[in-house]
Amino acid sequence: MKSILYSLMFLILSSTAISACAQNGKPSPATTTTGKVGNATITINYGAPSVKGRKIWGELVPYGKVWRTGANDATTFKIDQDVLIEGKSLPKGEYALFTIPEAKEWTIIFSKNAKQWGAYSYKQEDDALRVNVKPTASSSFTETLKFDVTGGKVLLKWENTEVGFKVN
Numbered sequence: 001m002k003s004i005l006y007s008l009m010f011l012i013l014s015s016t017a018i019s020a021c022a023q024n025g026k027p028s029p030a031t032t033t034t035g036k037v038g039n040a041t042i043t044i045n046y047g048a049p050s051v052k053g054r055k056i057w058g059e060l061v062p063y064g065k066v067w068r069t070g071a072n073d074a075t076t077f078k079i080d081q082d083v084l085i086e087g088k089s090l091p092k093g094e095y096a097l098f099t100i101p102e103a104k105e106w107t108i109i110f111s112k113n114a115k116q117w118g119a120y121s122y123k124q125e126d127d128a129l130r131v132n133v134k135p136t137a138s139s140s141f142t143e144t145l146k147f148d149v150t151g152g153k154v155l156l157k158w159e160n161t162e163v164g165f166k167v168n
Contacts, residue, residue, distance in 0.1 A: 035149025047071030
């Protein structure tokens with residue numbers, strides 16, 4: 001009787017664990033976006049969180065604080081040639097891409113310390129470049145954070161907001 005009970009408990013626990021693993025996957029899966037601006041190739045690696053009914057700007061992502069601009073590891077921005085970001089020089093290389101969101105203006109930060117978890121190790125003295133851009137309301141809702149490289153611009157879309165910066 002005990003062995004049947006133990007076997008039954010083992011089967012229930014095993015099926016629960018397998019089911020949980022299958023459903024969970026990664027809530028913010030690692031995603032890569034690649035595109036070209038002129039002859040330069042841009043590769044952005046980021047964790048892609050979803051809205052899931054939450055208020056994003058000003059709550060989940062607080063205003064006025066450095067954000068990793070994605071989930072999990074800091075988002076990385078890699079370019080294979082020197083470029084201009086919003087008219088300012090950024091040498092080729094790999095950078096952590098951070099932002100400081102605000103309701104009316106965002107600061108885009110390219111940090112020389114590309115390999116870090118979140119923004120916990122962020123230091124302003126590691127900045128290679130900072131530029132300010134204006135967010136806009138998007139024409140449609142975007143459930144999962146997305147980056148696009150198109151038309152000489154890098155565009156972040158999430159919830160009801162789009163933030164872009166020019167690359168030359």
